[in-house]
Amino acid sequence: MMQATPLHHELARAARALWLAEATPPGTPVTEAALAARLCVSRTPLRAALRLLEEAGITRREGRATLLADPTRDLPEETTRDPAETLAAEMVRAHGEGALQDPLREADLMRHFAQPRGVVARALGQLAKLGMVARNPAQGWHFAPGLTSxxxxxxxxxxxxxxxxxxxxxxxxxxxxxxxxxxxxxxxxxxxxxxxxxxxxxxxxxxxxxxxxxxxxxxxxxxxxxxxxxxxxxxxxxxxxxxxxxxxxxxxxxxxxxxxxxxxxxxxxxxxxxxxxxxxxxx
The missing domain is CATH 1.20.120.530 (GntR ligand-binding domain-like)
Structure with missing residues (x-):
């Protein structure tokens, strides 16, 4: 069986949080298509997330159907973490401590954190989705007002x-x-x-x-x-x-x-x- 990736764990957590927030009752059918649409992802990575949810007892199988069982249960601990997610947290902490100054350039971040360009680009993308950084009109990025100080x-x-x-x-x-x-x-x-x-x-x-x-x-x-x-x-x-x-x-x-x-x-x-x-x- 394919090992669960950070994306699979993230999708499982997002599904669990959605059911908790909406007070979805146990016994509610869980369909791949509907959940994929809610989480804005394709069905392929979602299948692995659903396996994690079933293993944790958050969902259960009944014949060919998947039903919500108990969304208050914990998910299994994630053994690996996306390095971009770790880097994003490190960037926020470094900025709050004054170790990172605007403008942020990918080459400078690669040197500062000893990370490849792909990881740096993904970390910046994650921060941009949260509204914590934004692209400059010319080049580089800058931190937006957030929780960095x-x-x-x-x-x-x-x-x-x-x-x-x-x-x-x-x-x-x-x-x-x-x-x-x-x-x-x-x-x-x-x-x-x-x-x-x-x-x-x-x-x-x-x-x-x-x-x-x-x-x-x-x-x-x-x-x-x-x-x-x-x-x-x-x-x-x-x-x-x-x-x-x-x-x-x-x-x-x-x-x-x-x-x-x-x-x-x-x-x-x-x-x-x-x-x-x-x-x-x-x-």
Whole structure:
């Protein structure tokens, strides 16, 4: 059997995050064609991603059909990582530390990081998709405002403190019951098991899905788009971060308290708890 590549792991994580965010119920049919269209990929790499999902117990086979089983389960640890993804995180860190200055030229980056041109080009492409770098009109690239400095991160946290609690106070806010059940099960599973650093990626994905799902309850696409943009920036910033058991478990308990308040019909209380969580968690 072909070894899973970083792309296969990325697609498996994206599918899992999609099901969590949309509170897709267990037993829902999973079709290659529909999922490939949602993830904007061809069906060939998706098949390998679906094998990873089945091995993890996130999906299951029933005859010739594939059904969603339990999206709160963890995916297997990725044994290899795309060097471009690693380089992208290193570039962001180096820029934040002042070791990289604009303009960014591929030849200079190749020398600085001792990486071939193809890896450098892919890393720049990944950062461009996140809106963190952009091409210069003449030559080279430049970093766009993002989360590359302490000032940027503080500004982003202030923005989230305004944005995310406000989504819970939108008229007619409605928490999706399926989403709430899936999130509660996922968070309780984290609290019930010993923490390992390899859980960090899956934990961040659940964290991002939680915040996106809260925003989705507002029914306001502008809140949803803004929260998802912040999630993309946080994903890159946290690419090589290790949460640690204390912070991961504290975040779980804080998230569960927000869910409790929403399920009790008190969005104002939930918004206040979300503010407390964002302050304690930082960016």
């Amino acid at each position: 302490a000032e940027d991160r503080a500004a982003a946290q202030r923005f989230r403190l305004v944005l995310e609690p406000a989504a819970l106070l939108e008229p007619g806010y409605r928490l999706d019951a399926g989403f709430a059940r899936a999130m509660r099960a996922g968070h309780e599973a984290v609290l019930a098991r010993p923490w390992r650093d390899q859980h960090a990626v899956a934990f961040f994905e659940m964290n991002a899905a939680f915040h996106a799902g809260l925003a989705a309850g507002s029914g306001n696409r502008f809140f949803v788009d803004a929260v998802e943009a912040q999630n993309r920036l946080r994903a890159l910033r946290n690419a090589d971060w290790r949460f640690g058991e204390e912070r991961a478990h504290a975040s779980c308990r804080e998230h569960l308290r927000v869910l409790d308040a929403l399920e009790a019909g008190s969005p104002p209380r939930a918004a206040a708890l979300l503010v407390e969580h964002l302050v304690s968690a930082g960016i």
